[in-house]
Amino acid sequence: MTNEELxxxxxxxxxxxxxxxxxxxxxxxxxxxxxxxxxxxxxxEPSLSFDYLFCLTCVDFKTQLTMVYHLTSTTLRxxxxxxxKLDPKQPEVETVSAIWRTAEFLEREVYEMFGVNFLHHxxxxxxxxxxxxxxxxxxxxxxxxxxxxxxx
Amino acid sequence: xxxxxxxADQLHSxxxxxxxPTWVLIIEMVLAGVAVIGLFAVLGLVLVIMERKVSAWMxxxxxxxxxxxxxxxxxxxxxxxxIVKEGMTPSGADKFLFNLAPYIAMIVAMLLLAPIAFAxxxxxxxxxxxxxxxxxxxxxxxxxxxMAGWASNNKCSLLGAMRSGAQIVSYELTAGLxxxxxxxxxxxxxxxxxxxxxxDGWWIFKGHIPAIIAFVTFIIAVTAETNRAPFDLAxxxxxxxxxxxxxxxxxxxxxxxxxxxxxxxxVCALGATLFLGGPMPLHIGNWEGFNHAMDYVPSSxxxxxxxxxxxxxxxxxxxxxxxxxxxxxLNLEWKYLxxxxxxxxxxxxxxxxxxWHF
Amino acid sequence: xxxxxxxxxxxDQSPEGYMIINVGPQHPAxxxxxxxxxxxxxxxxxxxEPHLGYIHRSIEKMCESLSYRQFIxxxxxxxxxxAHINNHACALCVEKGLQVEIPExxxxxxxxxxxxxxxxxxxxxxxxxxxxxxxxxxxxxAFRERETINDIMEETCGARLTMNYMVPGGVMHDIHPNFQRxxxxxxxxxxxxxxxxxxxxxxxxxxxxxxxxxxILSAEDAISYGCTGPVARGSGVSxxxxxxxxxxxxxxxxxxxxxxxxxxxxxxxLIRIKEMNQSIRIVExxxxxxxxxxxxxxxxxxxxxxxxxxxxxxxxARGELGVYIVSEGGTTPYRIKFxxxxxxxxxxxxxxxxxxxxxxxxxxxxxxxxxxxxIDR
Numbered sequence: 001m002t003n004e005e006l007x008x009x010x011x012x013x014x015x016x017x018x019x020x021x022x023x024x025x026x027x028x029x030x031x032x033x034x035x036x037x038x039x040x041x042x043x044x045e046p047s048l049s050f051d052y053l054f055c056l057t058c059v060d061f062k063t064q065l066t067m068v069y070h071l072t073s074t075t076l077r078x079x080x081x082x083x084x085k086l087d088p089k090q091p092e093v094e095t096v097s098a099i100w101r102t103a104e105f106l107e108r109e110v111y112e113m114f115g116v117n118f119l120h121h122x123x124x125x126x127x128x129x130x131x132x133x134x135x136x137x138x139x140x141x142x143x144x145x146x147x148x149x150x151x152x
Numbered sequence: 153x154x155x156x157x158x159x160a161d162q163l164h165s166x167x168x169x170x171x172x173p174t175w176v177l178i179i180e181m182v183l184a185g186v187a188v189i190g191l192f193a194v195l196g197l198v199l200v201i202m203e204r205k206v207s208a209w210m211x212x213x214x215x216x217x218x219x220x221x222x223x224x225x226x227x228x229x230x231x232x233x234x235i236v237k238e239g240m241t242p243s244g245a246d247k248f249l250f251n252l253a254p255y256i257a258m259i260v261a262m263l264l265l266a267p268i269a270f271a272x273x274x275x276x277x278x279x280x281x282x283x284x285x286x287x288x289x290x291x292x293x294x295x296x297x298x299m300a301g302w303a304s305n306n307k308c309s310l311l312g313a314m315r316s317g318a319q320i321v322s323y324e325l326t327a328g329l330x331x332x333x334x335x336x337x338x339x340x341x342x343x344x345x346x347x348x349x350x351x352d353g354w355w356i357f358k359g360h361i362p363a364i365i366a367f368v369t370f371i372i373a374v375t376a377e378t379n380r381a382p383f384d385l386a387x388x389x390x391x392x393x394x395x396x397x398x399x400x401x402x403x404x405x406x407x408x409x410x411x412x413x414x415x416x417x418x419v420c421a422l423g424a425t426l427f428l429g430g431p432m433p434l435h436i437g438n439w440e441g442f443n444h445a446m447d448y449v450p451s452s453x454x455x456x457x458x459x460x461x462x463x464x465x466x467x468x469x470x471x472x473x474x475x476x477x478x479x480x481x482l483n484l485e486w487k488y489l490x491x492x493x494x495x496x497x498x499x500x501x502x503x504x505x506x507x508w509h510f
Numbered sequence: 511x512x513x514x515x516x517x518x519x520x521x522d523q524s525p526e527g528y529m530i531i532n533v534g535p536q537h538p539a540x541x542x543x544x545x546x547x548x549x550x551x552x553x554x555x556x557x558x559e560p561h562l563g564y565i566h567r568s569i570e571k572m573c574e575s576l577s578y579r580q581f582i583x584x585x586x587x588x589x590x591x592x593a594h595i596n597n598h599a600c601a602l603c604v605e606k607g608l609q610v611e612i613p614e615x616x617x618x619x620x621x622x623x624x625x626x627x628x629x630x631x632x633x634x635x636x637x638x639x640x641x642x643x644x645x646x647x648x649x650x651x652a653f654r655e656r657e658t659i660n661d662i663m664e665e666t667c668g669a670r671l672t673m674n675y676m677v678p679g680g681v682m683h684d685i686h687p688n689f690q691r692x693x694x695x696x697x698x699x700x701x702x703x704x705x706x707x708x709x710x711x712x713x714x715x716x717x718x719x720x721x722x723x724x725x726i727l728s729a730e731d732a733i734s735y736g737c738t739g740p741v742a743r744g745s746g747v748s749x750x751x752x753x754x755x756x757x758x759x760x761x762x763x764x765x766x767x768x769x770x771x772x773x774x775x776x777x778x779x780l781i782r783i784k785e786m787n788q789s790i791r792i793v794e795x796x797x798x799x800x801x802x803x804x805x806x807x808x809x810x811x812x813x814x815x816x817x818x819x820x821x822x823x824x825x826x827a828r829g830e831l832g833v834y835i836v837s838e839g840g841t842t843p844y845r846i847k848f849x850x851x852x853x854x855x856x857x858x859x860x861x862x863x864x865x866x867x868x869x870x871x872x873x874x875x876x877x878x879x880x881x882x883x884x885i886d887r
Binding site: 022023024025027051052053054055057059060068070074077081100101102104105106109127128129130138139143149 | 560561562563566568570571731733734735736737738747748749754755818819820821823830832834836844845847849853854856857861886
């Protein structure tokens with residue numbers, strides 16, 4: 001499915017969804033409330049069958065945190081980028097680890113690096129940071145560590 | 153060339169002429185003890201350097217080549233290092249058992265040296281149940297392994313020890329049954345008698361195919377019994393770091409290490425004695441000239457030649473095969489080797505009764 | 511929730527007869543500082559829980575303060591066994607942002623280097639995996655060939671492990687005059703030695719018993735867990751980025767995507783062995799056909815990417831490496847995300863290891879081909 005077809009289909013389903021321009025793939029912007037149902041639909045709909053989450057990450061834009069999900073299909077080979085904007089004060093979003101299991105580890109990484117709280121995650125604990133890590137989340141833009149960080 | 157036996161005999165008569173019989177006994181025991189400890193140390197050094205050279209040869213590298221001529225003194229230098237090193241005892245360990253275990257391993261290995269016939273008529277102790285003695289004592293070594301594993305207070309050690317326990321107990325059966333095949337053929341448990349029975353040919357040739365089967369099962373079983381790769385599950389470097397001797401260091405570790413090599417030597421010596429005629433030279437039927445020529449080679453050379461050939465075989469296994477998994481290891485023993493060696497023993501017994509062997 | 515709630519935090523909470531063992535962070539089988547907490551019942555594995563971060567250098571954060579030319583050098587330290595391919599992915603991503611067309615010669619050199627790196631990486635994996643199974647000798651046999659590749663790399667790139675040869679716009683230097691001759695010599699050497707691999711390891715009955723039917727990973731799970739590279743292809747999932755989304759000149763080359771349907775450790779093993787042969791095939795096609803011309807496109811001294819997001823996917827020796835750059839228009843990336851193949855491949859370990867023995871776990875870790883700095887980043 002080409003980008004245009006994909007876009008048309010998605011608009012048909014989710015008239016409220018907006019698209020971001022730029023990038024080689026379709027950028028769909030969803031909301032925290034709709035995310036889980038949208039993702040389930042993307043995964044299960046046979047004409048889309050986005051069965052493979054190849055990248056899950058978060059970007060700190062200071063005024064907002066953006067969760068970025070890169071999806072592809074191993075059979076149809078089309079790609080889709082889903083974005084969700086979160087409130088940096090209290091970032092919360094539903095987990096997608098029940099749909100794609102790879103999300104479990106990736107979400108744990110985002111959880112500790114950006115402080116995003118994934119609701120209903122089966123095992124939301126620190127993965128990379130040492131046990132008992134307190135304080136800010138290292139990948140946030142406002143994180144400062146005068147000892148270990150070298151600015152060029 | 154004077155044989156070991158003549159030297160021992162002359163010493164014995166000289167001592168008898170100069171001392172009373174009690175002192176002679178004591179002096180001879182001390183001499184034998186010193187000889188065994190000396191042999192123990194020398195064997196350890198030789199086998200370690202041999203293993204390193206063999207592995208280097210198989211792995212397209214040079215091996216030790218800095219200390220002494222062609223690196224031959226490397227293991228001596230290593231021994232000095234190990235002696236000087238601190239022997240650590242982990243704080244949670246059972247101190248008594250932890251320190252006792254390596255000595256038991258070494259004592260068992262030393263006891264096993266007693267009935268081995270190193271040359272024609274040269275034995276420390278020609279006990280009338282020699283083969284039985286060796287199988288009985290060698291099974292004691294599992295105690296030291298279990299003791300070390302338990303007392304270390306380390307989970308990896310414990311797992312290694314448990315594996316080793318299961319393994320040694322299982323493989324002893326096959327080793328024993330394979331040895332029994334030769335005992336049945338020779339009709340004696342005494343090592344010197346078994347050697348003497350091979351004066352007209354080694355059992356591996358005289359005993360037809362069953363003897364060869366017995367030899368193969370014996371080699372597999374003793375490789376497992378001495379915890380050598382591919383059966384080195386008790387140590388299993390990549391799985392359990394070092395298995396039962398994870399927590400040992402310095403000389404205590406070295407004792408385990410030495411005991412392992414001496415055990416390898418002993419089982420190979422036993423294999424050479426039972427299947428390959430021990431100190432007996434190679435005789436082929438009625439080739440008189442050839443047989444005479446062979447007789448000129450000293451019996452000790454024959455013995456060590458055969459033993460080191462078998463040791464080389466076991467080292468070859470180690471450096472080529474991957475390790476088995478624990479369930480595969482026990483399957484191999486209980487489902488294949490044990491039935492094979494039992495049936496083989498029956499065939500050998502029938503053969504011995506019907507005098508089908510040469 | 512799909513997962514049983516048997517997450518055991520400490521020994522006190524463990525059910526009767528269960529034992530918890532730490533494999534790592536210092537352990538001979540983890541090839542680095544991976545820390546696995548495994549729960550055992552006897553020898554049988556009940557649960558595997560990876561604890562990461564022992565070699566976390568926060569490369570993503572570091573890159574945020576490095577310019578587009580500088581950050582590529584840091585990425586060699588992620589998956590150090592396929593350093594070229596990491597650099598390649600980053601260079602591609604920057605080029606995508608700059609919209610630079612790079613010369614043909616640079617493309618061919620890049621692909622050649624990638625494939626040589628892939629062979630070198632698989633060689634090391636082969637030796638290390640045999641070592642995990644208790645066979646020490648294959649390691650040295652593998653290094654005999656690997657060293658030759660390293661020598662070739664050293665001559666052209668000046669380094670043996672972290673090459674830093676790819677730059678935005680092409681490659682840093684032209685190839686060494688000896689490059690073609692030595693690569694051909696290597697191909698000869700490789701072809702004369704590859705049968706030893708099969709004789710020593712692949713055909714070994716103990717090895718096959720250890721690998722076959724162990725670590726079953728179904729195709730659905732492989733996709734769901736985001737497995738890529740040989741791990742996914744061992745389950746029959748076509749995931750070779752060189753085929754599904756070709757970059758550089760891979761669409762013009764003759765090579766096969768190796769697929770096995772065994773789904774077990776042995777299938778994953780065979781994939782890598784066969785991939786080495788495919789890489790040799792690619793190198794053979796290119797080595798005599800390096801076009802003349804520039805090795806680098808003209809680029810500005812200070813690179814500035816337009817505002818936007820750029821994502822490239824390449825196939826490293828371990829699987830799919832994704833580089834995601836978010837640019838705000840400055841000289842440094844606003845945010846970089848490296849989607850590393852090892853991270854997703856590691857997450858499947860718990861799934862495939864349960865019910866196996868400790869020895870199986872080590873063998874499975876071997877076939878997943880984990881490189882810890884790649885996982886931690």
